[in-house]
Amino acid sequence: MYATLQEALQFKGHDGAQSIIDECMNVCPEVTGIDKYNNGRTIPMDFGTEEKDTMETMFMTKVPEVNPFRDANTGVLPIKGEFEKRLTQLATATAFWRADLAVIEKNPKAGAQLILYRAIASMKAHIEALGKQFFYGQKNGGYGEGFPGITELMDASQIVSANGKGNKLTSAYFVWFHEDGVSWRYGMNGAMTMSDPRECTLQDAKGGLFPGIEQYMQYYPGLKVSHKYSVGRIANIDLTSVYAGKPDPNAFTDTHLYQYLMRLPAGMRPNVCFLPYAAAFLLAASRATVQFAQNASGDKIIVAGQTPPVTEFEGILLVPSDSIVIGEKEVKI
Numbered sequence: 476m477y478a479t480l481q482e483a484l485q486f487k488g489h490d491g492a493q494s495i496i497d498e499c500m501n502v503c504p505e506v507t508g509i510d511k512y513n514n515g516r517t518i519p520m521d522f523g524t525e526e527k528d529t530m531e532t533m534f535m536t537k538v539p540e541v542n543p544f545r546d547a548n549t550g551v552l553p554i555k556g557e558f559e560k561r562l563t564q565l566a567t568a569t570a571f572w573r574a575d576l577a578v579i580e581k582n583p584k585a586g587a588q589l590i591l592y593r594a595i596a597s598m599k600a601h602i603e604a605l606g607k608q609f610f611y612g613q614k615n616g617g618y619g620e621g622f623p624g625i626t627e628l629m630d631a632s633q634i635v636s637a638n639g640k641g642n643k644l645t646s647a648y649f650v651w652f653h654e655d656g657v658s659w660r661y662g663m664n665g666a667m668t669m670s671d672p673r674e675c676t677l678q679d680a681k682g683g684l685f686p687g688i689e690q691y692m693q694y695y696p697g698l699k700v701s702h703k704y705s706v707g708r709i710a711n712i713d714l715t716s717v718y719a720g721k722p723d724p725n726a727f728t729d730t731h732l733y734q735y736l737m738r739l740p741a742g743m744r745p746n747v748c749f750l751p752y753a754a755a756f757l758l759a760a761s762r763a764t765v766q767f768a769q770n771a772s773g774d775k776i777i778v779a780g781q782t783p784p785v786t787e788f789e790g791i792l793l794v795p796s797d798s799i800v801i802g803e804k805e806v807k808i
Contacts, residue, residue, distance in 0.1 A: 503606030504794050505650070505749055506659075512752060512795045513786050519746045521658040523699070524665035525565065565662040565697035566622040568604075570597035573677060576686040590672055590690065597692055605696060606798030610648060610749075616800060622697040625650065625657070630703040635735045636808045637727055639713025645801045647727075647750035649707040649735060649791070651743075656705030662695030704743050707735050710806035717753045721774050727754055728761035732788050745791055752795040759785045 504510050508520040572593045579586030604618065611617035612624025625648060650657050661667065669692045677687035700706055709731050716723035736744065750758075762785070785793050 503602050503798050504796055505609045505798060506602050506605045510794045518792060518794060519652050521652045521654055523654065523658050523660050525660050525662045526664060564622065565660065565695045566620065568601060568694055568696055570601060570692040572597065573687050573689040575677065576674060576688050579688055594669060594690065606796065609698060610798055624698065625700065625706045628698070628700040629706045629708060633703060633707040633738060634806060634808060635709045635731060636806060637709055637712045637731050639711040639726065641713040641715035643714040643718060643801055644803045644805055645712050645714055645751050645754055645799055646803060647709040647712065647748055647754060649745040649748050651705040651745040652747065653705065655701050658699045660697045660699050662697065667694035704739050707745065709735055712754050714753045714757065714801055717756055722757055722760045724761045727757040729788065736789065747792045747794055748788065749794050749796040749799060751799045751801055753801065755785045755793060755795050
């Protein structure tokens with residue numbers, strides 16, 4: 476849809492646009508590396524570039540058990556791990572907008588602000604799309620034209636169920652950001668271009684031509700997962716009780732987190748766990764040093780004490796993300 480003169484004149488200026496990008500930078504921590512719920516703390520991330528639009532990953536699936544000891548005049552067997560070669564296609568991401576040149580020429584100041592607005596709005600939308608794709612990929616609720624997400628690149632053995640059955644199911648996702656773990660990759664050596672506005676010829680619905688101005692942004696994002704222990708998930712967390720105003724302290728607890736960590740080799744652990752804020756609230760309720768009682772309806776209610784904030788678990792950052800869906804399909808395990 477082309478921009479209109481009314482849209483340009485109603486735009487209030489740079490400050491309003493700046494607030495959009497500020498908000499965007501805090502919504503999707505899995506993309507930006509910024510945790511808005513915990514005073515803007517930085518999340519450990521890993522980024523890399525690729526020369527082409529595809530990348531090949533050797534995914535280690537098994538380290539064999541071997542006997543490294545030997546008697547005199549005897550040998551040991553060569554060690555050979557099990558690897559799986561995976562080829563990942565980077566996505567092509569493009570933002571494109573156009574406006575009637577007259578919109579810009581009639582009011583250059585408002586037109587310039589409109590250009591800025593469109594660029595910032597495009598970046599905001601793209602960051603949100605990257606966040607969605609990061610978790611859900613091409614097959615589990617993301618965009619089919621995008622890149623595979625961690626739900627597709629995750630080994631089934633790294634999924635724990637919280638055993639929820641409601642219609643407000645969600646998940647907590649564990650990630651080890653590292654060059655040998657999970658890494659954001661950008662093709663064409665990381666090129667991310669926002670073109671200069673340029674004049675063009677536009678066409679209306681009836682075929683009439685008029686001069687216009689256009690601008691685009693283009694880049695090639697993807698996700699690399701090099702180790703099966705670098706991603707994990709606690710699925711089927713039921714948030715029904717939260718939205719009913721009666722948070723169930725047993726719906727999501729530290730026990731579920733330990734159940735996932737128990738699947739990892741000693742010394743191997745993620746550096747961040749992404750989850751919806753409502754799930755963090757449930758976890759806080761489970762940790763609360765409070766007294767519970769039953770009301771007349773038989774529901775558990777808090778009668779004393781305080782619910783602590785949830786920021787980490789065993790040194791792993793717990794980071795709320797708005798990219799995670801509340802209403803995920805139940806994961807059968």
